[in-house]
Amino acid sequence: MAAASSSGSAKALACFHASLLAPQTRTTAVASASPRRASVRMRASTAAPAELKKTVWVWTENRQVMTAAVERGWSTFLFGSKDLGEDWSSTARINPLFIDGPEIFDGENQKVAEISQVSSPRELELVQPDNVEVKNIVIDFRGGWQVIPAENIVAAFQGCKGTVLAVSTNSTEAQVFLEALEQGLDGVVLKVDDMDDIIKLKDYFDRRNEAKSQLPLTKATVSKVEVVGMGDRVCVDLCSIMRPGEGLLVGSYARGMFLVHSECLETNYIASRPFRVNAGPVHAYVTVPGGKTSYLSELRSGKEVIVVDQHGLWRTAIVGRVKIESRPLILVEAKDNSGDTYSIFLQNAETVALIIDDTGSSGRTAIPVTLLKVGDEVLVRKQGGARHTGIEIQEFIVEK
Template identity: 70%
Template structure:
């Protein structure tokens, strides 16, 4: 499967906010023709990437998450839209997807849409996808039986792009296609009509197919797919973590604390962001470290009491008491690398608690957290330069003057979403 970045030739400019994965694209004045030339047939709607490259005449946008091999993989996916609904078209263009597929008899519709937005029209003709100059861009393969899947071989495909239409099973055929094409230079898409199908195709065998042909007549799948990419994009952004100094450690009595068991394994230095106040979340270590008295549980974070906030995807927070099986949380390490993990189970039990307060040098605010008073519960320490001297301090031995890591952010929240308003929390 294709791994190169490639340039996406575009005849317009984009307003880009580099601090956000959302790339707004305004509808543009009429263009004289739909048969615009391009230097490559790889004009797929945009790559998702951490970096944005703007050229004088071309806008090449890569939306890929580049993490080290142990944390994640480059996340480069393409989206083509197959629709006859104008509202779907405008929603897709506004979200950065400008390649559209039409039946061969609807050239007039493509011409009309090209007069109100800059799009790249493609046309389906007897199992082939052609561009406006009648050059083959992709070949469509309908797969409804194991025999048809077995006959799909990279060496037999002449087009640069392959679009697979899985009519029956989804997961196993998608995995087989990924395995068959992983060393080829072909770009493999699958046709999907909803976000659930798209997610299966994009995540099969961890790597997923190269892209999605979203065949819909409703706006909602477009919005949902963009939300999905936004969540995945978060994994490419390093979270800013701040060093804080512990100012108070105090036994606090009994309370209901939450153990969060994930469907993923965590490594030393990873944990969840949790805090009594949303303005400052502490990085709580997982129970992956070995102990003389209890087995390692690298899937678990003993995260704190039911009232505490925990970081979840989308820059949001929720209460620990709201977590349940199937919800997503953000796993973060000492360097600020993050990834999304699914909650498998939540356990709430009454346990003795300990209160930890901390402050940062540039801020007089106090940040607090309550945790179970146990040796297996630990706060992650800041690294010293590029060297990690130690991973975490157990709350049973932490003391005033020790350093911990915080995620400092806006404190005012409404249903977990940060808002701008006056707020005092003590």
């Protein structure tokens, strides 16, 4: 398999063509086909990669799956039968493509893609990006081996002009192809007959798309710092490394979440742990994907949280471990310009810090709670306070 990722064939990954979520994103539903193996050649490009966007094609003969895909903005479908394509086209606005052996054609009988089956390292070597024969390639991995071949394809097709997709039989498998070598393939052909896989893949794309947005953060002035005694605090250990200026949004009230710094900074007291946030006690809220909150006590291995930096840029991260231990706590209260008060409990320790606005010349990104004093400014995230199972709702609520 190393041959497919060698310097002779590694030209940069194909430019992405279809939007992640927009209605013009290409989606393809496919009937069964048995394409022959072929040595596929694609032209390399020196252009820089475009924004991270993914193509989704759906392979199905289930009309409910087709409807679910169209409702989620995926409107290109691949068929093995023109009769089925015409039938579906009469009930929904779709862009049908058709399989003929190892080749895929549009409605005007123009060749738009070629299918290549890969079930061995030798067959993988035949998929080379060095010429211009096709615009798109669909790779059908066989034999239950997917991750390493997908990584080799990503490496081999860097900077190519065409689009490289892999056939996936469920949403989890699709995610593997979309994340191979972090950048992923250009897209997937989702071969399913269960609409739940369409819903799950769209939810996955929604989470990815959210991470490109920027959360508005507000400066709040510390109005109270008080040692309060013992409590059960939660350390959140992630499967990702955090950088200086990054942390988790945590608060006693969902209406105002403090940006708690990770333990990535070097100190004289303990070694750096850039995967950890000493986040607060078990009752506190933490921000999770989808605009929701979760109690710190509810986090466990495999759950997702969002990591935010001091500029509001954020990304999702997987929780690897949660540690709950009894530790001494400090109560911190802060007020914003409108006079609203927010609070958070944190462990009374030098390694626990709140992130500040990095606009001055101090070079600091955070203030340890042991040095925090009235008048210091920290960053908070203002949002709706009323919550039901972590979801923001509109209702009367008083928290104090």
